[in-house]
Amino acid sequence: MRPSPFPPSPRRHKQPRQTASTLSLLAPGTTAWSQPPELTLRGFKDDTCSTAHTGIQANPLLRNDELILRDYGLEYIDPDPIMHIPFPDGSYLTQWRDLDRTCAEFARYSKKDAETYRRMLADFESVKPIFDATTFAPVGFGKPLNELLAAHPQGKQWQRRLGMSVWEVVRDAFEDDRSRAFLLAVGHLGAVPPDFPATGRGAYTLAGQQRGGRPIPKGGSGELTKALGRFIEAHSGVIITNKWVKQLIVEGGKCAGVECSDGSAYRADKAVLSTIHIKHLVDMAPRESWGHDFVDGVSRLLQRCGCDARPRGNAHLESYGLATLRAEGRPAALG
Numbered sequence: 001m002r003p004s005p006f007p008p009s010p011r012r013h014k015q016p017r018q019t020a021s022t023l024s025l026l027a028p029g030t031t032a033w034s035q036p037p038e039l040t041l042r043g044f045k046d047d048t049c050s051t052a053h054t055g056i057q058a059n060p061l062l063r064n065d066e067l068i069l070r071d072y073g074l075e076y077i078d079p080d081p082i083m084h085i086p087f088p089d090g091s092y093l094t095q096w097r098d099l100d101r102t103c104a105e106f107a108r109y110s111k112k113d114a115e116t117y118r119r120m121l122a123d124f125e126s127v128k129p130i131f132d133a134t135t136f137a138p139v140g141f142g143k144p145l146n147e148l149l150a151a152h153p154q155g156k157q158w159q160r161r162l163g164m165s166v167w168e169v170v171r172d173a174f175e176d177d178r179s180r181a182f183l184l185a186v187g188h189l190g191a192v193p194p195d196f197p198a199t200g201r202g203a204y205t206l207a208g209q210q211r212g213g214r215p216i217p218k219g220g221s222g223e224l225t226k227a228l229g230r231f232i233e234a235h236s237g238v239i240i241t242n243k244w245v246k247q248l249i250v251e252g253g254k255c256a257g258v259e260c261s262d263g264s265a266y267r268a269d270k271a272v273l274s275t276i277h278i279k280h281l282v283d284m285a286p287r288e289s290w291g292h293d294f295v296d297g298v299s300r301l302l303q304r305c306g307c308d309a310r311p312r313g314n315a316h317l318e319s320y321g322l323a324t325l326r327a328e329g330r331p332a333a334l335g
């Protein structure tokens with residue numbers, strides 16, 4: 001176990017920094033201080049969601065240790081091996097923090113796949129800064145992904161990969177079914193079916209994991225929320241629970257605050273931030289204030305990756321057996 005995957009920050013602050021006062025409104029049933037439930041044995045806490053904090057490690061908040069959350073109780077455990085996948089025939093593949101050791105796992109079944117995996121990682125490293133920059137920049141606050149890729153020496157190849165499905169990328173690159181199944185299973189953790197067009201980036205999930213591991217917050221995923229809550233309160237912020245935001249107050253084309261279902265209203269000096277699901281957000285202000293492009297984009301997002309994705313996705317996951325792949329030469333649910 002190590003305290004945190006971050007190096008000590010050179011900007012360590014002894015006194016709370018002066019920041020704009022923050023007001024956090026949390027929906028009923030949500031609390032910044034919740035404990036993981038005991039779903040199996042008494043005293044044995046179950047982390048039901050977001051067990052490993054992988055993708056978020058590339059967020060500047062954690063990558064640059066902007067809030068120094070370890071001072072507010074956040075501690076990460078860094079498991080090694082990262083992931084172990086057994087197959088129905090008794091064989092298995094394990095991803096270790098050590099790249100050579102992981103390549104040796106692939107090489108047991110295919111030397112070519114081991115080389116492909118090593119090459120894939122190097123390839124991915126060259127574009128990762130571009131992916132990170134666009135993933136964590138709000139729309140309209142930076143150059144779009146395609147524009148940044150166009151300026152990259154292998155940009156066209158990456159644009160093509162992003163237009164493919166996870167399955168197409170993995171099938172073309174790897175020859176052994178176990179290698180393919182491993183990459184498909186990990187690429188599928190976001191629950192979008194790997195045969196969907198334009199999911200190709202998911203084929204590189206394993207590569208991202210090779211670099212950063214699967215850090216687990218000590219005490220459960222809620223520890224991140226708790227640390228953020230403590231940070232807000234230590235900086236004169238206020239957290240109010242049991243508040244259901246009903247609509248946005250829009251003035252002069254800007255969001256100036258929110259109205260809650262109990263009739264209360266809160267105005268913001270600087271900004272209103274929210275992670276409310278976009279399909280609900282879009283109903284919280286008049287359609288014309290979003291613009292046609294935005295509303296159209298939201299409806300398409302839901303058609304492709306919406307409610308139907310998770311149940312179908314789980315069916316895919318169960319079908320990642322070698323027998324299935326051998327029999328059909330592709331994930332079963334493709335048919």
Ligand SMILES: Cc1cc2nc3c(=O)[nH]c(=O)nc-3n(C[C@H](O)[C@H](O)[C@H](O)COP(=O)(O)OP(=O)(O)OC[C@H]3O[C@@H](n4cnc5c(N)ncnc54)[C@H](O)[C@@H]3O)c2cc1C
Pocket residue numbers: 025026027030048049050051052053054055056243244245246275276277280
């Ligand atoms: C089953 C599952 C497993 C996952 N596993 C992982 C994992 O292992 N690793 C990982 O990194 N990620 C994982 N994720 C994804 C991760 O949980 C999310 O990306 C993350 O929780 C998003 O955080 P958020 O703060 O943006 O949004 P949310 O956590 O969705 O927070 C939005 C909050 O807004 C509140 N809200 C909604 N509407 C209103 C309203 N009208 N008024 C007031 N409040 C409102 C909600 O109650 C909620 O608390 C998983 C997700 C699921 C569902």
